[in-house]
Amino acid sequence: MPHEVTMPQLGMTQDTGRLVQWLKQAGEKITRGDLLFEVETDKATMEIEAQADGFLTHVTAGEGDEVPVGKVIARISETADAPDDDTPRSHEPARAVPEPAIPPASPPATETTSKASIEPPSAPGRILASPKLRRIAREEGLDLARLARAGHPQPYHMRDLETLRSLLPEAASPAPSASMRLRAACPQDGFAEFARWAADAQGLADADALLAGLAGASLGHGETVVAVERFGAMRAYRVPRARRLSAVTASDDAPVLRVRDLRGTAIETVAIGAEALPVLTITQRGSALEIILECSAGQMDGPAAIALLDAFASRMREPLRHLF
Amino acid sequence: MREITLSQAVNEAIAEEMRRDPTVFLMGEDVAEAGTPFKVLSGLVEEFGTQRVIDTPISEPGFVGMAVGAAMTGGRPIVDLMFGDFLYLVMDQLCNQAAKQHYMSGGKLTVPMVLRTNLGATRRSAAQHSQSLQALVAHIPGLKVALPSSAYEAKGLMKTAIRDNNPVVIFEDKLMYQDKAPVPEDEYLITFGEAHIKRAGRDITLIATSSMVQVAEKAAAILAGEGIEAEVIDPRTIVPLDEASLLASVRKTSRAIVIDEGHQSYGVTAEIASRLNEKAFYHLDAPVLRMGAMDVPVPFSPALEDLTVPTPERVVEQARKLCAGELIHAA
Numbered sequence: 001m002p003h004e005v006t007m008p009q010l011g012m013t014q015d016t017g018r019l020v021q022w023l024k025q026a027g028e029k030i031t032r033g034d035l036l037f038e039v040e041t042d043k044a045t046m047e048i049e050a051q052a053d054g055f056l057t058h059v060t061a062g063e064g065d066e067v068p069v070g071k072v073i074a075r076i077s078e079t080a081d082a083p084d085d086d087t088p089r090s091h092e093p094a095r096a097v098p099e100p101a102i103p104p105a106s107p108p109a110t111e112t113t114s115k116a117s118i119e120p121p122s123a124p125g126r127i128l129a130s131p132k133l134r135r136i137a138r139e140e141g142l143d144l145a146r147l148a149r150a151g152h153p154q155p156y157h158m159r160d161l162e163t164l165r166s167l168l169p170e171a172a173s174p175a176p177s178a179s180m181r182l183r184a185a186c187p188q189d190g191f192a193e194f195a196r197w198a199a200d201a202q203g204l205a206d207a208d209a210l211l212a213g214l215a216g217a218s219l220g221h222g223e224t225v226v227a228v229e230r231f232g233a234m235r236a237y238r239v240p241r242a243r244r245l246s247a248v249t250a251s252d253d254a255p256v257l258r259v260r261d262l263r264g265t266a267i268e269t270v271a272i273g274a275e276a277l278p279v280l281t282i283t284q285r286g287s288a289l290e291i292i293l294e295c296s297a298g299q300m301d302g303p304a305a306i307a308l309l310d311a312f313a314s315r316m317r318e319p320l321r322h323l324f
Numbered sequence: 325m326r327e328i329t330l331s332q333a334v335n336e337a338i339a340e341e342m343r344r345d346p347t348v349f350l351m352g353e354d355v356a357e358a359g360t361p362f363k364v365l366s367g368l369v370e371e372f373g374t375q376r377v378i379d380t381p382i383s384e385p386g387f388v389g390m391a392v393g394a395a396m397t398g399g400r401p402i403v404d405l406m407f408g409d410f411l412y413l414v415m416d417q418l419c420n421q422a423a424k425q426h427y428m429s430g431g432k433l434t435v436p437m438v439l440r441t442n443l444g445a446t447r448r449s450a451a452q453h454s455q456s457l458q459a460l461v462a463h464i465p466g467l468k469v470a471l472p473s474s475a476y477e478a479k480g481l482m483k484t485a486i487r488d489n490n491p492v493v494i495f496e497d498k499l500m501y502q503d504k505a506p507v508p509e510d511e512y513l514i515t516f517g518e519a520h521i522k523r524a525g526r527d528i529t530l531i532a533t534s535s536m537v538q539v540a541e542k543a544a545a546i547l548a549g550e551g552i553e554a555e556v557i558d559p560r561t562i563v564p565l566d567e568a569s570l571l572a573s574v575r576k577t578s579r580a581i582v583i584d585e586g587h588q589s590y591g592v593t594a595e596i597a598s599r600l601n602e603k604a605f606y607h608l609d610a611p612v613l614r615m616g617a618m619d620v621p622v623p624f625s626p627a628l629e630d631l632t633v634p635t636p637e638r639v640v641e642q643a644r645k646l647c648a649g650e651l652i653h654a655a
Contacts, residue, residue: 130649
């Protein structure tokens, strides 16, 4: 099992190190603890010891090279002519590899195409980052692994956020279309009884208008338009700021939210993914209602989605809450 | 504004409350003739007489027990425990009796008692007279715990403590009795459970109690020279604790060090740090650090004793690391 020799990180803010010189030649026998090479950082020049026994092979960094921290620059193999996919086999193959003054030719297997796609410094696995940076990165849809792949030293903190943002592809990528699916459950009789009462006592016979009214109010931002979809047919309703269910009226305007009522169908649950609008799907499971909210991160962020679904499920459970 | 010492501030607070309310009285070892070893209570026996300023025998469990009884039956005792270290002697009177009477009597009894004592090392008083045992009493439901950080707090918190209908333990720092601070001549009280922002900052929050507030303020001054703006907050009472203010500060700065002179393990710093972790986790950019006294008996040797308590230099060192994003205790 060959040991990989990487450019060490010698300071907290160090991104690259300059390889001053190799203190062992390729093919030479190495004992753990031998001085292997010299690195110059902005602060000091240091001699780096070998961390394993074996033979120095696969040297890919030449003297004078600026090498990103964590990049593999050689291996310590069990034999002087350890095989590699591409290295020409000769009696003393290694000598030929490291010497040229021009940047050494890397074997294609590890060839890098640009600075932006440098090999990961060993498998990053779990990334060390502060809770705050993780939260912000998640909110902005940024992947901390980009920092690791770019060879930035861990752990990551808020100070690394600008770097992380700048690692995004230049082309303004559309908002991540990752879809969210949130599920809530409540008993079905709350809304059913309320709808009966509303029809009998208040003359509000259109249960879809009631659904639209409860959903529109759950959005919590004033006047809005909500569509109710049933058996494929769609009707839109205007929900006024005052939220009075008797004031919910049919509308031709574009809705901002769709309620898909699948009660009375055999469907128990859905996972359709984000559509053009956030969709609240109601299904019936025994005596309970399941309410699924699906939307894309671009339509609504996590906290807003949670607030919407929670408010709507609470109203469906206890429609009288709507009055308060 | 006039400046007076912490010692004078405590004296004024007690005298004012004794004038205001005839049921307030003082008892403890050497409180009358001697005015305590730190001369904090000098002059009170002359004004109020030996009926209300009572020297007791050297028997802490006895006179603290008497104070609990007096408080349950209409008096408002201020009982003086000469050293905080003697708390061990009065654990039953304080924690089993005073703290629990109101609860166990179904609210029929109250124990409006103040236990006045002290904390703090570096006075070369050795291991049995140098402890900071506020965590010990803060752990017990039913006791309030106040930690004044200057003469101003000492007066305002003492007056509030005397008027509180619950047992209150108030710890003064032995080294601060001669420290002066501006104290208004007009009457004022300091509400329990209201933290005070001593210095505003954006980069790191230093939460400090009692004398550690001075340590934090000195550290903040040094850090300011390096471009690190530290916010210094004094909770003033650890029970009740103004959690909201501490959380608001940490949400703003995203880093915190909690400094208290009690032993670090299982201490005040641990409790506060834990709450910050639980309730501000997603706002933290670095682990919350605790800085308490070293987990050793306080040494008598001055050279060693000074090593056991947090200092401005050590706070600065830790704050720098947190702000630089250095790896701290990471696996």
